[in-house]
Amino acid sequence: MKAVLASLMELLRGDVQADRVVPPTGFTATLTTLTAGAMAFLAVFALALSFATGRLAERWSSELARSSTVRISAPEAELEAQTRAAQEVLRLTPGVARSRILGEEEQRLLLEPWFGPDLPIDALPIPRLIEVVEEDDGYDAEGLRLRLAAEAPGAVLDDHTRWRRPLVEAANRLRVLGWTAITLIALSTAAMITLAARAALAANAQVIRVTRLVGARDIYIARAFVRRFTLRTLAGGAVGTLLGMGAVALLPRAAEEGAFLTGLGFVGLHWLWPLLIPLFGAMVAFWATRGAALSALKALK
Amino acid sequence: MIELDNVAYSYGGDDLLSDISLRIQPGSFHFLTGPSGSGKSTFLKLCYMDLSPSSGLVQVFGQDVRGLARDQVALARRRIGVVHQDCRFLDHLSVAENIALPLTVAGRDVEAEKDNLKALIDWVGLRDQQQQCPPELSGGERQRAALARAVIMGPDVILADEPTGNVDWEMSQRLMSLLIELNKMGKSVMLATHDLNLIRTTKNQISARVLRIANRKLQLAGADL
Ligand SMILES: Nc1ncnc2c1ncn2[C@@H]1O[C@H](COP(=O)(O)OP(=O)(O)OP(=O)(O)O)[C@@H](O)[C@H]1O
Ligand SMILES: [Mg+2]
Numbered sequence: 001m002k003a004v005l006a007s008l009m010e011l012l013r014g015d016v017q018a019d020r021v022v023p024p025t026g027f028t029a030t031l032t033t034l035t036a037g038a039m040a041f042l043a044v045f046a047l048a049l050s051f052a053t054g055r056l057a058e059r060w061s062s063e064l065a066r067s068s069t070v071r072i073s074a075p076e077a078e079l080e081a082q083t084r085a086a087q088e089v090l091r092l093t094p095g096v097a098r099s100r101i102l103g104e105e106e107q108r109l110l111l112e113p114w115f116g117p118d119l120p121i122d123a124l125p126i127p128r129l130i131e132v133v134e135e136d137d138g139y140d141a142e143g144l145r146l147r148l149a150a151e152a153p154g155a156v157l158d159d160h161t162r163w164r165r166p167l168v169e170a171a172n173r174l175r176v177l178g179w180t181a182i183t184l185i186a187l188s189t190a191a192m193i194t195l196a197a198r199a200a201l202a203a204n205a206q207v208i209r210v211t212r213l214v215g216a217r218d219i220y221i222a223r224a225f226v227r228r229f230t231l232r233t234l235a236g237g238a239v240g241t242l243l244g245m246g247a248v249a250l251l252p253r254a255a256e257e258g259a260f261l262t263g264l265g266f267v268g269l270h271w272l273w274p275l276l277i278p279l280f281g282a283m284v285a286f287w288a289t290r291g292a293a294l295s296a297l298k299a300l301k
Numbered sequence: 302m303i304e305l306d307n308v309a310y311s312y313g314g315d316d317l318l319s320d321i322s323l324r325i326q327p328g329s330f331h332f333l334t335g336p337s338g339s340g341k342s343t344f345l346k347l348c349y350m351d352l353s354p355s356s357g358l359v360q361v362f363g364q365d366v367r368g369l370a371r372d373q374v375a376l377a378r379r380r381i382g383v384v385h386q387d388c389r390f391l392d393h394l395s396v397a398e399n400i401a402l403p404l405t406v407a408g409r410d411v412e413a414e415k416d417n418l419k420a421l422i423d424w425v426g427l428r429d430q431q432q433q434c435p436p437e438l439s440g441g442e443r444q445r446a447a448l449a450r451a452v453i454m455g456p457d458v459i460l461a462d463e464p465t466g467n468v469d470w471e472m473s474q475r476l477m478s479l480l481i482e483l484n485k486m487g488k489s490v491m492l493a494t495h496d497l498n499l500i501r502t503t504k505n506q507i508s509a510r511v512l513r514i515a516n517r518k519l520q521l522a523g524a525d526l
Contacts, residue, residue, distance in 0.1 A: 017398075017405045017411055018405060018406075020394060020398065021391065021394070021405060021406065207391055209389075210389050210390070210391055210402075211391075211402070211406050212378075213351065213378065213383065213385070213389060214379075214402050214403040214450070215376070215378040215379035215403055215406055215407055215454075216375060216406035217371070217372050218371055218372065218375075219372075220406055220408070297371075298371075
């Protein structure tokens, strides 16, 4: 790692004299910088998408994990029997990990946000609550509902958070898509830079020939191209990244956590991540140009 | 230093050169003559590894060139100063930068060798032209710049292809005196030329062998030169 860093530093420091040996290629240069900028801009959004969907999936699945409840409202006399019946149904339902009757204290805490702390829980006809913790694959809510209706008519399955399950899945998919996009952007950058480097090498065949005749090694010639393309990609990538970050920062904020589209963005330290994009791009450019140059030089007599 | 043993070369058709054997010893001075198109430049290209022989053995600094990796060829070329017949400059660099190019590509600090460079540029009479680009030079000025570039690294061997083709007599004498000077310092020189006068004058100053390419073969020229 240290060696890589050292060679990168040396590369960046450059050598004015050596840089002049390969003439500047105006058009390819501009094109490379522009494309690197555009790719970085896109990468910022792909990264933002990945982070946003990651956050969403995390939040939603933690809500999911909080389980659903079965609420039993029945006359005092039947309450115990129905509770037992419901628990038995739950025990036999595939996909239900466990169930547990909530204590009075827990019920009070659950209701507190709505009714305040001084709720006289004993005096109220508060239904009994059974917490249902499901397994990863979940259970068949409709089937459970029917069986509960048959065994314990006072039992109502409340699975208000379960509808989010497909959303969590969608969020996870989107996150994968985000990373796929980033990978594709990196690959396209590599391909684009390989093409540009090859074009530059072909345009400079005469220069390469002369420098070889006076004793230039392949690595010297390659380095002149590598340095150029790496620096261009770094510069273009930096500008593209900053513009992308600006655009993400200027997206309208959403107060609602569920507002998916407007939730796109970075939070806290995640803002540091896009700063890696130009560096990563420069690394991609470094290896792409190096590979293209060395293989082209090998082929060039 | 450079050794050819039974070398033949063809550009595709019949052999242009065949049965060539020569040993360039340290401190030797060779002239190479022959009719236009006889293969003088080709012979020199075999010596600086721009071409590899169709058959036979070429050894440079004791190494068979067929076994040399490209990096080794590059390193060997740093010890061989070449004046190409067509000069071969980088047109986007100044004359001074072109002369310093062997130093640059060898990773040497050009700034540190500034005095050397300046003296050499003065010697070949290009002080006023050093900031120009090669295409702006006259034929003779180009050849002088090419000679300066060939010797900047202090090579062990100097291969010069018609280095005086486009310069007047006075300048050609001046360039020759540089080569003679270097030869006296122990460098080997091989110089291809049509100019018999130049050969005669030089032979009066140092002991030089004159080779001639005729009928695809390399011969030692007679005493008429
Ligand atoms: N790259 C090439 N491909 C095919 N034929 C070539 C090539 N280079 C040179 N030749 C041919 O080989 C022959 C020798 O060329 P070369 O340049 O070695 O001659 P020369 O003795 O240096 O001539 P001059 O005195 O005119 O410089 C010529 O007939 C030339 O046409
Ligand atoms: Mg010739």
